[in-house]
Amino acid sequence: MDFTFTEDQLLFQESVRDFLVNEVTTESIRALWETKTGRSDELWQQLVEMGLVGMTVPEAQGGLGMNAVDFVLLAQECGYVALPENLVETVLVVAPLLAALPESDVRNEWLQKMAAGEARIAVGHSRNPLVSDAHTADAWLLQHNDEVHLVKARKKNMRRNESVDPSRRLHSIEWAPKPATCLAKGPAGKALWMQALNYGALGVAAQSLGLAQRMIDLSVKYTSERQQFGKPIGSFQAVKHHMANVAVQLEYAKAPVYRAAWSLANNHRHAGVHVSHAKIAATEAALLAARNGIQVHGAMGYTWEVDMHIFAKRAWALDGAWGDRAFHKTRVAKFVLKDNALIGASNTFVA
Amino acid sequence: MELAYTEEQQAFRLQIRNWLKNHVPKKPLKSFDTEAGFAQHRKWEATLNKGRWGMVTWPEELGGRGCDLIEWLIFEEEYYRAGSPARVNQNGIFLLGPTLMEYGTEEQKKRILPKMATGEEVWAQAWSEPNAGSDMAAIRARADRDGDHYVINGQKTWSTRAVYADWSFGMFRTDPNSERHHGLTFILVPLNAEGITVRPIPQLDGLPGFAEIFFDNVRVPVENRLGDEGAGWKVAMATAGFERGLMLRSPARFQETARRLVELYRENQESADRDPMVREAVLRAWMDAEAYTLTTYQTACRLSKGGKIGAESSTNKIFWSELDQKMHATAMSILGARAELLPHAPAAQGVGHWLDGFLFSQSGTIYAGTNEIQRNIIAERMLGMPR
Ligand SMILES: Cc1cc2nc3c(=O)[nH]c(=O)nc-3n(C[C@H](O)[C@H](O)[C@H](O)COP(=O)(O)OP(=O)(O)OC[C@H]3O[C@@H](n4cnc5c(N)ncnc54)[C@H](O)[C@@H]3O)c2cc1C
Numbered sequence: 001m002d003f004t005f006t007e008d009q010l011l012f013q014e015s016v017r018d019f020l021v022n023e024v025t026t027e028s029i030r031a032l033w034e035t036k037t038g039r040s041d042e043l044w045q046q047l048v049e050m051g052l053v054g055m056t057v058p059e060a061q062g063g064l065g066m067n068a069v070d071f072v073l074l075a076q077e078c079g080y081v082a083l084p085e086n087l088v089e090t091v092l093v094v095a096p097l098l099a100a101l102p103e104s105d106v107r108n109e110w111l112q113k114m115a116a117g118e119a120r121i122a123v124g125h126s127r128n129p130l131v132s133d134a135h136t137a138d139a140w141l142l143q144h145n146d147e148v149h150l151v152k153a154r155k156k157n158m159r160r161n162e163s164v165d166p167s168r169r170l171h172s173i174e175w176a177p178k179p180a181t182c183l184a185k186g187p188a189g190k191a192l193w194m195q196a197l198n199y200g201a202l203g204v205a206a207q208s209l210g211l212a213q214r215m216i217d218l219s220v221k222y223t224s225e226r227q228q229f230g231k232p233i234g235s236f237q238a239v240k241h242h243m244a245n246v247a248v249q250l251e252y253a254k255a256p257v258y259r260a261a262w263s264l265a266n267n268h269r270h271a272g273v274h275v276s277h278a279k280i281a282a283t284e285a286a287l288l289a290a291r292n293g294i295q296v297h298g299a300m301g302y303t304w305e306v307d308m309h310i311f312a313k314r315a316w317a318l319d320g321a322w323g324d325r326a327f328h329k330t331r332v333a334k335f336v337l338k339d340n341a342l343i344g345a346s347n348t349f350v351a
Numbered sequence: 352m353e354l355a356y357t358e359e360q361q362a363f364r365l366q367i368r369n370w371l372k373n374h375v376p377k378k379p380l381k382s383f384d385t386e387a388g389f390a391q392h393r394k395w396e397a398t399l400n401k402g403r404w405g406m407v408t409w410p411e412e413l414g415g416r417g418c419d420l421i422e423w424l425i426f427e428e429e430y431y432r433a434g435s436p437a438r439v440n441q442n443g444i445f446l447l448g449p450t451l452m453e454y455g456t457e458e459q460k461k462r463i464l465p466k467m468a469t470g471e472e473v474w475a476q477a478w479s480e481p482n483a484g485s486d487m488a489a490i491r492a493r494a495d496r497d498g499d500h501y502v503i504n505g506q507k508t509w510s511t512r513a514v515y516a517d518w519s520f521g522m523f524r525t526d527p528n529s530e531r532h533h534g535l536t537f538i539l540v541p542l543n544a545e546g547i548t549v550r551p552i553p554q555l556d557g558l559p560g561f562a563e564i565f566f567d568n569v570r571v572p573v574e575n576r577l578g579d580e581g582a583g584w585k586v587a588m589a590t591a592g593f594e595r596g597l598m599l600r601s602p603a604r605f606q607e608t609a610r611r612l613v614e615l616y617r618e619n620q621e622s623a624d625r626d627p628m629v630r631e632a633v634l635r636a637w638m639d640a641e642a643y644t645l646t647t648y649q650t651a652c653r654l655s656k657g658g659k660i661g662a663e664s665s666t667n668k669i670f671w672s673e674l675d676q677k678m679h680a681t682a683m684s685i686l687g688a689r690a691e692l693l694p695h696a697p698a699a700q701g702v703g704h705w706l707d708g709f710l711f712s713q714s715g716t717i718y719a720g721t722n723e724i725q726r727n728i729i730a731e732r733m734l735g736m737p738r
Contacts, residue, residue: 004652224737237723243734243736251663255649262352263354332634332637332638336634336637337616345427345606346429347606348644348648
């Protein structure tokens with residue numbers, strides 16, 4: 001039993017955090033909102049060079065061959081800065097999905113190109129009605145029933161749908177499945193899509209931890225500076241307790257998220273339930289951080305100018321992605337309410 | 352990261368499981384807030400100690416097994432899973448014991464720990480006073496030095512188990528001119544000493560679960576001081592740290608409550624589902640108990656690699672106490688019109704213990720530092736908000 005990250009994993013987290021906090025500022029995010037793609041090719045290349053984009057690509061295809069446990073803390077940091085780039089889905093969904101396919105030229109070539117930063121792939125899962133970052137992708141991984149299709153991206157086939165979060169670039173895609181684009185089907189395809197959903201949900205959960213922490217930090221800073229009645233508003237207990245409540249929820253969402261990452265990386269038979277628990281806990285912490293964070297900012301919290309909304313909106317937007325609340329609760333219910341359920345003391349780490 | 356038990360850990364689990372199967376009393380013991388029940392629980396402590404299961408984290412020479420925190424968590428899981436009796440001496444073994452090991456002299460450890468381990472001496476905590484509750488630094492009970500003795504005068508209150516316990520530990524003002532958390536000293540006082548009056552206070556269930564203690568010129572030898580004179584606050588904070596931290600409420604207790612709640616819900620599902628909130632609350636009970644367990648394991652692993660418990664331990668106390676309240680409130684909701692029945696009422700039909708648990712859960716957000724105080728600590732020390 002070892003529920004800790006390695007020195008290396010923690011050091012990598014630290015260096016990625018330093019990089020992201022410097023490069024992805026709220027000013028740079030706001031500047032990207034005004035651009036056509038909303039994305040920075042330069043930043044993406046930097047992420048490629050740091051090895052982040054290819055982290056979960058197998059070594060044979062030029063990646064680092066790492067897993068969800070290695071990446072989960074980094075996904076958390078992506079949330080902390082509200083990174084607009086589609087890094088988390090690329091690393092946690094696209095690469096593992098492609099890598100899980102049987103060896104083929106198509107598979108190997110796209111993985112290689114991804115890791116080298118020569119191509120990007122967006123993913124459309126049936127649980128997400130719209131595809132994130134379809135517009136900067138060279139190819140789309142799309143679901144048709146149980147089939148996995150890799151389709152060349154065509155601008156004329158997609159339509160932008162604006163999100164509450166101006167950094168999100170969502171698209172509906174018109175396409176018709178053809179035998180030539182099908183990479184997997186039947187039970188194998190079904191399992192791949194289920195796996196993709198679990199990885200996508202883990203990505204949301206990890207980012208939500210970072211978002212919640214950022215909203216706490218912004219709120220603590222603001223309430224320490226803003227004065228009313230002759231003192232900082234952060235000295236009032238009602239304000240303190242709003243933030244303490246977020247801190248408690250966040251503290252108890254972390255371990256479920258890290259456990260879910262471990263279970264996915266180790267193909268644990270209950271990984272799906274672990275992911276659902278993690279996603280519910282982490283998104284709820286982020287939603288509470290948004291609610292209480294806005295509250296303690298007063299009217300400032302209701303403005304476009306103050307940075308709070310950048311993170312609040314990401315939290316709201318991600319909440320319904322990769323399986324909504326009802327989907328994940330249903331999975332938990334199935335696990336908890338069945339006969340001879342593996343619940344109660346001594347069953348948490350049952351193999 | 353490796354979220355699986357080693358073979359040794361699994362073998363350890365089976366060893367406890369077997370022992371408990373053969374030793375846990377088949378018939379539940381009476382409440383330890385009755386005289387007869389207290390004696391039964393004291394006997395159970397002796398049985399546990401004989402099997403060397405009394406305090407597994409203690410060193411072997413004190414009757415323990417020198418277990419690490421993970422093994423302790425495994426022990427607790429098996430202990431609760433087997434429906435074993437509550438620990439009448441938890442103030443001693445979980446709170447004073449660790450404090451003694453850190454601050455006690457060799458003589459004190461030899462004198463106190465073995466009898467604590469066998470249940471021969473049961474301990475009560477004596478911090479609170481009528482005018483020093485949340486504000487513990489307002490303590491006024493005095494201990495005046497007289498040669499090689501302290502002479503204690505004053506009053507303590509809300510002292511759990513004090514009605515039948517043998518000893519108490521607490522803080523007293525040794526410097527009459529001192530204020531707040533200065534000039535306080537940690538002293539161990541036998542409850543049968545001359546000049547002590549213990550007045551039982553009935554709790555919500557009507558039983559005297561705590562008591563007031565009056566001190567009238569009680570003479571205690573200086574050897575009963577723990578730590579230096581005037582250093583009481585520091586020593587006491589170590590105890591409070593254990594209490595809030597890992598030891599007081601191990602996750603297994605809440606996991607078993609969550610499991611029983613799921614059972615109760617499934618047995619009464621048709622009627623329970625008339626209120627759609629119930630199912631939601633039942634699922635949350637499992638998720639939150641699971642989150643508490645995972646987080647505790649994470650902390651235990653961090654501590655065994657040399658990490659320290661910080662201000663985030665205040666989140667722990669809030670989380671378990673509120674989880675416990677929510678679970679019991681949900682049970683009451685499922686039981687509907689039967690919820691109000693005392694355990695022995697004929698129509699309670701074996702579900703009355705939920706009421707006991709519900710009543711006790713009301714106190715979890717109050718004792719060991721109220722949740723409001725914990726929220727202040729989180730905001731100021733963990734988040735760095737202004738005082
Ligand atoms: C079941 C039980 C067992 C106990 N066992 C023991 C024991 O063994 N030994 C012992 O010494 N004590 C024991 N206590 C006492 C316990 O530690 C105190 O009750 C607790 O510290 C609160 O003190 P109080 O009751 O005086 O409440 P008060 O301090 O009067 O508080 C009343 C209310 O005011 C709030 N409040 C007070 N100050 C603040 C503040 N600064 N900010 C925000 N809110 C505030 C509190 O949160 C609470 O809601 C026990 C209590 C209970 C209920």
